[in-house]
Amino acid sequence: MNIDLIFKIAAIGILVSVLNQVLMRAGREEMAMMTTLAGIVVVLMMVINLISNLFENVKTIFQLY
Numbered sequence: 001m002n003i004d005l006i007f008k009i010a011a012i013g014i015l016v017s018v019l020n021q022v023l024m025r026a027g028r029e030e031m032a033m034m035t036t037l038a039g040i041v042v043v044l045m046m047v048i049n050l051i052s053n054l055f056e057n058v059k060t061i062f063q064l065y
Contacts, residue, residue, distance in 0.1 A: 005050070009043055 016039030023032035058064070 005046065009046065012039055012043055015039070 016036055019035045020032045023029070023035065
């Protein structure tokens with residue numbers, strides 16, 4: 001596993017939390033929720049890509065078709 005991916009996920013989390021706090025203070029609760037959801041979706045897409053690679057590696061190692 002690449003350590004850069006962990007730093008990317010952490011950076012996205014920090015950015016989303018800062019944006020969430022700024023938008024909540026400005027009275028834009030709906031926009032804060034949308035930025036949080038967008039951050040979750042981005043991170044989930046990154047994780048799904050890793051899980052897909054894992055399954056491909058398992059199929060290759062055990063020669064499953």
